[in-house]
Amino acid sequence: MTERTAIHNLQVANPLLSFINDQMLPATGVDKDKFWKGFNDIVADLAPKNIALLAERDRIQTAMDEWHTANPGPVAEGKAMKAYRKYLSQIGYLVPEPRNAQASTANVDAELAKLAGPQLVVPILNARYALNAANARWGSLYDALYGTDAISEADGCEKGSGYNPKRGAKVIDYCRHVLDRTAPLKTGSHVGSKGYIVKAGKLVVTLANGKNSTLADAKQFVGYTGDAKAPASVLFVHNGIHLDLQINKSTPIGKTDPAGVSDLIAESALSTILDLEDSVAAVDADDKVLAYANWLGILQGTLSEEVQKGGKTFTRTMNGDREYTKPTGKGTVKLHGRSLMFVRNVGHLMTNPAILYKAADGSMKEIPEGILDAMVTVTCALVDLQKKSSHPLRNSRTGSVYIVKPKMHGPKEVAFADELFGRVEKVIGMKPSTVKLGIMDEERRTSANLKACIAAAKSRVAFINTGFLDRTGDEMHTCMLAGPVMRKGDIKNSTWLAAYEKNNVNVGLACGLRGRAQIGKGMWAMPDLMADMLKAKIGHPLAGANTAWVPSPTAATLHAMHYHQVDVPALQKQMEKTVAKQDPKELRETTLNALLQFPVVAPDAANWSEEDKQKELDNNAQGILGYVVRWVDQGVGCSKVPDINGVGLMEDRATLRISSQHMANWMQHGVVTEAQVQATMERMAAVVDAQNAGDAAYQPMAGNFAKSAAYQAACDLVFKGKAQPSGYTEPLLHAWRLKVKAA
Numbered sequence: 001m002t003e004r005t006a007i008h009n010l011q012v013a014n015p016l017l018s019f020i021n022d023q024m025l026p027a028t029g030v031d032k033d034k035f036w037k038g039f040n041d042i043v044a045d046l047a048p049k050n051i052a053l054l055a056e057r058d059r060i061q062t063a064m065d066e067w068h069t070a071n072p073g074p075v076a077e078g079k080a081m082k083a084y085r086k087y088l089s090q091i092g093y094l095v096p097e098p099r100n101a102q103a104s105t106a107n108v109d110a111e112l113a114k115l116a117g118p119q120l121v122v123p124i125l126n127a128r129y130a131l132n133a134a135n136a137r138w139g140s141l142y143d144a145l146y147g148t149d150a151i152s153e154a155d156g157c158e159k160g161s162g163y164n165p166k167r168g169a170k171v172i173d174y175c176r177h178v179l180d181r182t183a184p185l186k187t188g189s190h191v192g193s194k195g196y197i198v199k200a201g202k203l204v205v206t207l208a209n210g211k212n213s214t215l216a217d218a219k220q221f222v223g224y225t226g227d228a229k230a231p232a233s234v235l236f237v238h239n240g241i242h243l244d245l246q247i248n249k250s251t252p253i254g255k256t257d258p259a260g261v262s263d264l265i266a267e268s269a270l271s272t273i274l275d276l277e278d279s280v281a282a283v284d285a286d287d288k289v290l291a292y293a294n295w296l297g298i299l300q301g302t303l304s305e306e307v308q309k310g311g312k313t314f315t316r317t318m319n320g321d322r323e324y325t326k327p328t329g330k331g332t333v334k335l336h337g338r339s340l341m342f343v344r345n346v347g348h349l350m351t352n353p354a355i356l357y358k359a360a361d362g363s364m365k366e367i368p369e370g371i372l373d374a375m376v377t378v379t380c381a382l383v384d385l386q387k388k389s390s391h392p393l394r395n396s397r398t399g400s401v402y403i404v405k406p407k408m409h410g411p412k413e414v415a416f417a418d419e420l421f422g423r424v425e426k427v428i429g430m431k432p433s434t435v436k437l438g439i440m441d442e443e444r445r446t447s448a449n450l451k452a453c454i455a456a457a458k459s460r461v462a463f464i465n466t467g468f469l470d471r472t473g474d475e476m477h478t479c480m481l482a483g484p485v486m487r488k489g490d491i492k493n494s495t496w497l498a499a500y501e502k503n504n505v506n507v508g509l510a511c512g513l514r515g516r517a518q519i520g521k522g523m524w525a526m527p528d529l530m531a532d533m534l535k536a537k538i539g540h541p542l543a544g545a546n547t548a549w550v551p552s553p554t555a556a557t558l559h560a561m562h563y564h565q566v567d568v569p570a571l572q573k574q575m576e577k578t579v580a581k582q583d584p585k586e587l588r589e590t591t592l593n594a595l596l597q598f599p600v601v602a603p604d605a606a607n608w609s610e611e612d613k614q615k616e617l618d619n620n621a622q623g624i625l626g627y628v629v630r631w632v633d634q635g636v637g638c639s640k641v642p643d644i645n646g647v648g649l650m651e652d653r654a655t656l657r658i659s660s661q662h663m664a665n666w667m668q669h670g671v672v673t674e675a676q677v678q679a680t681m682e683r684m685a686a687v688v689d690a691q692n693a694g695d696a697a698y699q700p701m702a703g704n705f706a707k708s709a710a711y712q713a714a715c716d717l718v719f720k721g722k723a724q725p726s727g728y729t730e731p732l733l734h735a736w737r738l739k740v741k742a743a
Helices: 014-028 032-070 079-090 127-137 141-146 165-182 285-300 369-380 411-428 444-448 450-455 468-478 495-510 530-536 553-565 568-581 584-595 610-634 653-668 674-691 709-719 730-742
Strands: 004-007 010-013 119-123 138-140 195-199 202-206 212-214 221-227 230-238 241-247 261-267 271-275 305-309 312-316 322-325 332-335 340-344 351-358 364-368 401-405 435-441 461-466 518-521 547-550 639-642 648-651
Touching (some): 004 014, 014 369, 032 351, 032 411, 119 553, 127 138, 127 312, 138 141, 202 221, 351 369, 401 461, 411 450, 444 450, 444 468, 450 461, 461 495, 610 639, 610 653, 610 730, 648 653, 653 674
Parallel strands (some): 340 401, 401 435
Antiparallel strands (some): 004 010, 195 202, 230 241, 639 648
């Protein structure tokens, strides 16, 4: 049993109480009595509102089920769509667009408001990942190219166990061409260059032919380190982000380079989301304390981790800022050394046993976890706001706190988040709207009412993004009774998805987010396939997104090249003008008609072959089992899980939501049988066991179905999938993980 201490009407698990009273409050200077009294009042006032919002979700889903039962199949254009939209308005699913939806967010750091670049998302429970992400603001392009498939291994360019000069030459050539594109010379090329010096405030480059040249745009040279006649590094700026050319003839690479160039360091992950939600398994007070302590440590600049690498052990800490001499030789240029940090709180759905509160009826209930996250993470952030401007490890230099809020359904839920953060600010003495909000556009009701959602938090919004995975899961659950959903691969080409991705950017620009906030796109989930990422992910900046998610610091360094290829702020400005020329009502009509097309097929079109249906089942079952077995048995919320073809995918609960809802839908409509699904789960359990054979902590599922909590949890997600709120996986995962921890 968890030991608790009563404070007002709260019963607080002792590990959490100790963290708050002994670590967080002393670090922030917040009065203990004021904190707990304010926290108690927030819970008393807002927990019932939280519960009411969840009841509203259930009411709307029931109404949707009634519609789809009476009107099965896809919605046809014309009268059918008009009738459908009228119904959505009647049940409160669609709300009128507000007249004034212009964001008024102030004091947003440049990484979000002005610049464009990659974004990392990492589980906050893992200190090593958090530190790696913080330090991923700058990354070696040489390492990123050499160590991945971004450079082909053909023609003797294998990575191998030692350094391959032929592969190295390809990397060097690639990077010199990067310089030609981003910092071109007046004459000649960086390729084969023999020297870089600073003379009279200008960068002078000795070309391969021995002649000298300077930059086509002298302003792109912004600083250097070392001696002007023999600089150790040369700093360029392009599209607002930097490239640091390292020169060191004493290194193995530099001594073979005509100019002594040893590396090209790219400004990479401009921002990072430290995640308390989809990528973690945090189910009780102990888990939450670890997460909160890491967040506090990041903001204090004290978080560290012992790391073993190459047979050596060292302590990893947060990088300091970077300092360069100005081109004139007088004065310095300081650049932020770390990624700007968000923390992603949980959504409105889950409760947590870390704190119990006395409800109006006198019963003790678990606290809504989103309220707990808001109170603790915002209070922790005071340590950053209290730092002097000269502090070497500041997060926000504008005095803001950045919190991503996921899985909100419509403007009332966004307004609730706005109210919650406002209440927390008041209790701890923080100025109103210090907390900046990241709105995840990943639920269908939010997409359909995005302007109203932005208007509901217009003084806070500093981020919106699309999340294809959760958004697809919500699509499936919303239309569960409409008919069989498409095969997962076909959904990527569906009408609603294209409209969704486009609408997110257009609405963000129409609401004035350019220059105030990030407009983001989703994750590249295959960390080993960087060549494919370089081909595909340029589509995100080309769509007007000034950030997009990547799975690793290496991927961030490579994806940063896309923001040198596309001047996103300039593109957004042009897109803004295009959107402004369109009739708002006509644009809304066209967008909604496409956005509200759900991904189901007519009953007579669900004629997939038995082989295709089994392939779909195998793919879903293997993915579910491969993820759940680590979540439930080991508490790992995000990891590289091999798919059915052995390709490593970064899996989290969003992918799980899709797969489980897909199987539940096909059983609901008789595309497959329960017995067929059960047999598939058992067969795929053996496949997953084999894929994890090298993990000493792994507990096999095959042959142990009755006792394996992970296997039973995976089956529950599928066979009870129709009944899960909005198709979310958290309630079942948490329940099974708590059972395993208790045992």
